[in-house]
Amino acid sequence: MLNLVLFQPQIPPNTGNISRQCVGMNARLHIIGPTGFDLGDNAVRRAGLDHWDELHLSVHKNPDDFLKWLGDRTPWLVTKHGRIRYDKPEFGSEDIIILGSETNGLPEEWLQRWPDTTLYIPITGKIRSYNLANSAGIILAQASLKAGLFDK
Template sequence: MLNIVLLEPEIPANTGNIGRTCVASGTRLHLIEPLGFSLSEKALKRAGMDYWKDLDVTTYIDYQDFLDRNPGAKIYMATTKARKIYTEVSYEDDCYIMFGKESAGIPEEILVQNQENCIRIPMMEKIRSLNLGNSAAIVLYEALRQNGFAGLEREGKLHRLSWQ
């Protein structure tokens, strides 16, 4: 099972949308405090819709608590400062993909210690960053693709319509 990690997320709608994506993809969500909102906020639940109750979510008091409770975890860190593109790594089926807060990303002191595992989404030079929810979905679905979309429904079904 893949893991999405949000380090100090600030916007409840982004976290709600990412939570919904996690439920749809069978992915765990990890939230590292401080959060810029309460987990009971209406905006968060509205963005996650009725899926929030089905979400496998764990919260941590800080980054060190996250590391302590997930020893040996393989963590990829999404940042605009990375040299590697997100498609240039091989995602293990139990890896963690971390995203920083909307206003500042992952702190540079953390990135410097993890340079080999930093990844980026290519974009135009003058754009600061993509929306957090979009970024999480882009990278997560690449990791899912690399792992054969294990456990996910791969085929939809059309219902025949009668025009008579």
């Protein structure tokens, strides 16, 4: 099962939409706190609709708790400053993919710690970035395909 990680998300509907994608693609959602909202927030649950109870969810109350869980594993980090285009890696079925918060992205020390596993999604238009939920969907679908998780 792929692990999709949100670093301190701030916008409830984004997290709700991402939770729905995780249920649909059978991925575990990790949320690193603190968040900009309560996970019981109606906006989160509305976006996740009736699938919230099917979600494989792990909540880490802060970055240190997440890093303890991570141990010596190397995650993929999604950032507009990434080195590798998102469709190039050969993802494994248990990989860990981290997306930053809507307002602050990922911690600089994490980007420096794992520079060789930073991913980017190309932007060809005149926008600063993609919506977090859209980015999560793009990455999660690509990783699932590459890991063979949709093969029957």
